[in-house]
Amino acid sequence: MQCLNNLLLNTDSYKASHWLQYPPDTDGTFFYIESRGGLYDRTVFFGLQSILKEYLSKPVTEADIVEARELFAAHGEPFNEEGWRYIVQRHGGLLPLRIRAVPEGAVVPTHQALVTIESTDPQAYWVPSYIETLLLRLWYPVTVATTSWHAKQTLRQFLERTSDDPEGQLPFKLHDFGARGVSSAESAALGGAAHLVNFLGTDTVSGLLAARAYYHEPMAGYSIPAAEHSTITSWGREREVEAYRNMLRRFGKPGAILAVVSDSYDIYHAIREHWGRTLREDVIASGATLVVRPDSGDPVDVVHQCLSLLDEAFGHTVNGKGYKVLNHVRVIQGDGINPSSIRAILERATSYGYATDNLAFGMGGALLQRLDRDTQKFALKCSAARVDGQWIDVYKDPVTDKGKASKRGRMRLLRHREYGHFKTVPVPADAASVQDSPLPAGYEDAMLTVWEDGRLLQDWSFAQVRARADAARL
Template sequence: MHYLDNLLLNTDSYKASHWLQYPPGTDATFFYVESRGGLYDRTVFFGLQALLKEYLAKPITHADVDTARDLFAAHGVPFNEDGWRYIVDQHDGLMPIRIRAVPEGTVVPVHNALMTIESNDPNAFWVPSYLETMLLRIWYPVTVATISWHAKQTIRQFLERTSDDPEGQLPFKLHDFGSRGVSSLESAAIGGAAHLVNFLGTDTVSALLYARAFYHAPMAGYSIPAAEHSTITSWGRDGEVEAYRNMLAQFAKPGALVAVVSDSYDIYHAITEHWGTTLRQQVIDSGATVVIRPDSGDPVTVVLKCLQLLDEAFGHTVNGKGYKVLNHVRVIQGDGVNPTSIGEILESITTAGYAADNLAFGMGGALLQRLDRDTQKFALKCSAARVNGRWIDVYKDPVTDSGKQSKRGRLRLLRHREYGQFRTVPVPATAASLADMEMPLGFEDAMVTVWENGQLLHDEALEQIRGRANTARL
């Protein structure tokens, strides 16, 4: 979207006037990002590297300044033309800021600083504030990665209880169906890539491109041939079994997986008569695993009944943990799936004696769209400013909402070397830099400098990020 390429216009209107609003003598500012609570008690940090590559790596130009000057003049707000031209001339158009953050994939309890932004040029102290609008959009990939990660922990618990191969099964147990349910192609790419921090299954093609472009992932996720209602119902109700037979003929090869939506008319009839009787031997002889997809009704009830009917038709083995694993067939539930229903469905089937191996999930709107900045109460706030050579605390503490109280001072996120606990601490105002602060006993810096004056200092592959997220546990 080339008409949106100007970084100076990737902000809120009121930001354009803020350079005039700081106290006289201000020459440095310090900001931080945190989750102030929300639905989950910890978040998975992801998405900063892509934001920086996409928006800050390209230098601004005098032409960008011209465009922004003219737009804001017509729009009715002041614009710091001289300040931006200074950055073009003195910094080659790159932002004179430092960004420190936890490594992506790190799971951090809420109420901790996840990243900090500080100015590096006294003549451009106002730049971190100007970039807030763009940088705070980190809330979206972090929140998607967090939802996906928590769903993964729920699925992991049931697999560890009921499966002989929980770690082998887990990466493909939650499939991203969300591309059509989001507000834009870019949202699908960003959110879809955030899900791929935790799982390997996706139908969101733009997420693959995003992971390739920004996270060195040649192929970040995988899918299988699958039917939709139109490809089944186009055969007519009387031809339903022929539609299924065609799916087997086209895709059911030894070792293959093929998913077939089977509730266009009557899911239970489709299983007992078509899959379990007419096509039963063809399924067995194909050597493939056929994944039946119900797509309506109460998921807890429907999934269990589908498993029971498939069990009657194809039988099962009993694994080493005493749970039933179906022969030749599986079920994928993609309707009405959210982190809560995943647990309810798995509780239902495992109580009935079926291993979690038998079931996978597809998640769409609840994964990529049914969330907002308040899901995890994300905020980017100024916590310190240097005025007349002295660092002062900057904070808000509204009497009407203590939950919006912000942190004070220049901040560091520390982690205990032995126990892994996180602690956000202020740097003494007398310290010239963060490095001058004495570390509490047993703690180390949990952040790294990711960006310094236009240079990306940490450029990690998705595999590294996945490794961090996967080692964390509830």
């Protein structure tokens, strides 16, 4: 939205007064972002590059300052007009910050620093705090990528157990159905791209655009022709079979895949009579793979029944691992899908001898919207300030909630070269810089400087991000 393009107004109201609240003679601050636990014990880091490119690469202008000054005056907040004008005049409107972070796609345990933000100009020590609101929105793409990644681990486990081609099958096993269920186009873009870190299937076009715009990926995901209820029910119940016949006629080509929602009236009747008898020979002759989509009822029971009925109609082969693979047909379940229901459906199907090859899943609201900042307990906190020329620890430790205790001092994230484990370590108060402080034996720096004084120093491709996420295993 054009009215939201002013970086100075991309903050919380109370941030406008914070430059007046630090101790006298403060000339530096240091902040960090972490997941303080949550639903999953590790997170997939993704999305910072999109935020940096979209928001911090555009210089603050005199017009931005005037607009912010007038708005905050009417709003009842003080405004650091002099400080922002200094940034425009001294730094060309680009924020004097150093941002260090783990590489995008890295899978990192919770309770570790993922990003650090520090001021680089003594007269702009207050800037890291001002952009907290913007940077902490990183929680969203990280949490979506994390949810998707954990679902991928579940799917991989079942494929390795039941499929002859687990890695070939895996990229298309979870499809993003979430675009209509999110709060904004930006959410669809960031969340959709976050899912594509792990999979290749999506119907969220905005996610493709984000991967292209921010991560140099020409085409991050793929889809197939698929029916919705309106395109089936517009034929009427009496002509339901003709709706299905039309789908085969339009899209049923050798080697093609088409998905047809089939529960508009009676999913079991549709499989037994329409697909399994009237159209059976047409399906086979088309050379296409028909993907039947149920969209109502208990997902575990309905998917199991659909597999059994399709097996009766089209038969199966037995793969090298002893599991049944249906001929000509598959099932995609997109209703009621979340990481828990995926596991439950696969457990039922596997127990009845069906390979995971037979199934795909579509996840919508549970993938892109049924989450919040507390899903992984994300926080951005100040951990150090330089006052009177000395770095001091800044932290909170509330007696009422020890889970909200924050880290202290300047810090860096390290990774053990041999064993791969991570740990966040403090930097000595007298160290000239975080990145140049000594490393313990056996460890390497797990963070890189990605942004400094308006310059993007690391520009990851989507392929690089995907490779890092895929290399990690539970």
